[in-house]
Amino acid sequence: MKRMRPSRRALVFLVLYLALVLWATLGPVPWSGHGYQSPNGVLDWQNWLEPETWTIGLESEMFLNVVMFVPIGALLAFALRGMPAWVPVAAAFGTSLAIELAQIPMADRISDPRDLAANAGGALIGIVIARIADGLRMAFARPAAPQERAATERRLTTTAR
Template identity: 40%
Template sequence: MFLRHPILSFVTLAYLALVGWLTLTPLSTGLESGALWQLAELLGRYPATEWFTFLRLEFLANIAMFVPFGIFLVLLFGRRMWWLAVVLGVLMTIGIEFAQQFVPNRVSDPRDLLANSLGAVIGAVLALVLTASKARRIRVTGSPRRASP
């Protein structure tokens, strides 16, 4: 799998390293200086967007952070193993939340388990939708290439 898709494998490993860095490194400053906090403050100034609180933005950011996880794993393991992206997303989140207990200035939050898992599911479904036409073509013609006119 990794040898068949070396570029995708490299991008996936780089993405996983970024997730590890974002979730497992100690926070050097308080939340008030972070980009999400500043965005929540900006959105809070306007009546139409004041419902975008920091907690809601953080939840959405956790979902968004794991969407690529679902996509990459479906692309690496194949459409038949889509469920593996979801299972590994949940397991990875459990591991992150457990490890955060031991990282200074990090807080383990059960909502993150839900958000990250939801992101992995959304990513897996998105990958299935985006690859459906090619899978259908392979099933019908037996070839991944489009037939020339």
């Protein structure tokens, strides 16, 4: 069975898309970003337990956070092919956490557990979609012809010497 290799193209798109996401999440906002934020943002464990954290806020904002991170998850999965599934999951969660931590000292941004959960959920959806796409690609890949297999075996035996 042919093993899928990491995608350099996905890595390039990931870097470009991450730059766009960082600009959107950490760049200056043209509107006033007033809202409640505890001094420690997502690091304040009480924020995670307060019902207002999960019930107050626009549903569209949460949806957009999910949608924004689906490509990050998919691109991470393609760029990190061949690695265990937890690696792109950890990278996606780490990216979201880094953004939320960077927002804590910013006056016009709010570090919110809902955002962290929505971002991580969106990335997880992207990773699952990418893994399914890779599985389908492998399932429908053309098997190697006998001549190709023989040539590959010859190359492997000559390089092993």
